[in-house]
Amino acid sequence: DVKVTQSSRYLVKRTGEKVFLECVQDMDHENMFWYRQDPGLGLRLIYFSYDVKMKEKGDIPEGYSVSREKKERFSLILESASTNQTSMYLCASSLVALQGYTFGSGTRLTVV
Amino acid sequence: SQQGEEDPQALSIQEGENATMNCSYKTSINNLQWYRQNSGRGLVHLILIRSNEREKHSGRLRVTLDTSKKSSSLLITASRAADTASYFCATDATGTASKLTFGTGTRLQVTL
Numbered sequence: 001d002v003k004v005t006q007s008s009r010y011l012v013k014r015t016g017e018k019v020f021l022e023c024v025q026d027m028d029h030e031n032m033f034w035y036r037q038d039p040g041l042g043l044r045l046i047y048f049s050y051d052v053k054m055k056e057k058g059d060i061p062e063g064y065s066v067s068r069e070k071k072e073r074f075s076l077i078l079e080s081a082s083t084n085q086t087s088m089y090l091c092a093s094s095l096v097a098l099q100g101y102t103f104g105s106g107t108r109l110t111v112v
Numbered sequence: 113s114q115q116g117e118e119d120p121q122a123l124s125i126q127e128g129e130n131a132t133m134n135c136s137y138k139t140s141i142n143n144l145q146w147y148r149q150n151s152g153r154g155l156v157h158l159i160l161i162r163s164n165e166r167e168k169h170s171g172r173l174r175v176t177l178d179t180s181k182k183s184s185s186l187l188i189t190a191s192r193a194a195d196t197a198s199y200f201c202a203t204d205a206t207g208t209a210s211k212l213t214f215g216t217g218t219r220l221q222v223t224l
Contacts (some may be wrong), residue, residue, distance in 0.1 A: 004154075042200065042216035043155075056213070086114065090154055100145055100157030101212065108152070 003027070006091050006104035013111050019078040021107050023091030029102075030095060032074035034058075037088040037106075049074055081111045088100065116144075116215030124221040128160045131188040133218040135138075135201030136181075138173065142204045144177055146186050149198045158186075158223040 003060030007022035025032065031050055035043040035058075047066040055066050063085060067075045074093075078085055088108050092101040119134045135144070143162045151186050161168045161177045161184070168175045182187040188195055199201040207210040 027166045035214070040216065043212070043214035045211060048211055051205070056211075059213075088152075092155075100147075100160055101155070102157070103147075103154035 004091055004093050004102050004104040004110075006089075006108050009105065011107060011109045013078075013080060013081050013091065013109065015082045015111055017078075017111075019081050019109070019111075021078075021089055021109070023074045023076070023078040023093075023100070023104055024072055025074075025093040025102070026072065027093070027102075029093035030071075031093060031102065032068065033092045033094075034064075034074065034076045035090045035092065036060070037090055046076065046105065070093050083111050085109065086111045116203050116213065118199070118215045118218040119205070120218060122219045122221070124223065125191055127191060127193055127222055127224050129191055131195070132218055133186045133199050133220070133224070134158045135184045135215055137184075137205075138182065139199075139203075139216075141179070143205055144175075144184050145204070146173075146175060146184075147200045147202060147214075149200065149217070151197075154187050155200065165204055172176070179195045179212045188220075191220075193222050193224055196220060196222045 004025045034046045037043045049055045049068045065077045084090040090106045091104040094101045115206050116135050116137045145160045146158045149155045159170045172189045177184045196215040200217045202214045
């Protein structure tokens with residue numbers, strides 16, 4: 001089975017900190033995605049990547065950046081964490097266009 | 113921007129009954145997918161239906177797609193307590209380079 005691993009299940013960070021959320025997949029998938037999930041808003045796409053060193057903005061990229069130096073790893077970076085970035089962050093990967101995504105278990109980030 | 117909207121927002125049924133959830137979307141799509149999310153966890157891919165398909169089955173799941181009405185339904189037959197979860201539809205809109213847009217989900221509660 002494809003596995004997508006997010007490095008932390010729960011994180012608590014202070015306002016202004018630089019935060020790194022790590023995601024690793026083990027099945028050589030081309031595509032990787034970062035979403036955030038908030039009550040009543042569903043999942044919203046932050047950034048995605050179709051290949052190493054490539055990145056595309058999603059619907060809500062402000063306040064975030066990403067890094068994909070290796071095919072299996074896609075990192076989400078909060079440059080200066082703010083309380084409105086408190087959320088559940090979900091990483092996903094997929095092989096080709098007509099295939100479902102495989103999601104990680106999520107990281108619940110609280111910014112205080 | 114939210115592409116898919118699920119209806120109802122919440123559904124409570126008894127074990128053994130059927131559960132039907134609906135999804136409406138706004139633009140042309142390549143495919144539509146359904147996912148399940150157990151509380152506080154990542155999403156699990158259930159089924160994908162392509163834009164040229166009208167109905168698809170997988171075990172106790174039946175998905176229909178009506179592209180003229182821009183709507184889809186997910187039917188879970190003979191529900192079980194283990195089906196308790198949130199269910200999301202996601203659309204791969206044409207011209208969006210294979211990134212999924214998720215709805216806000218239907219919370220299904222199956223009681224014994």
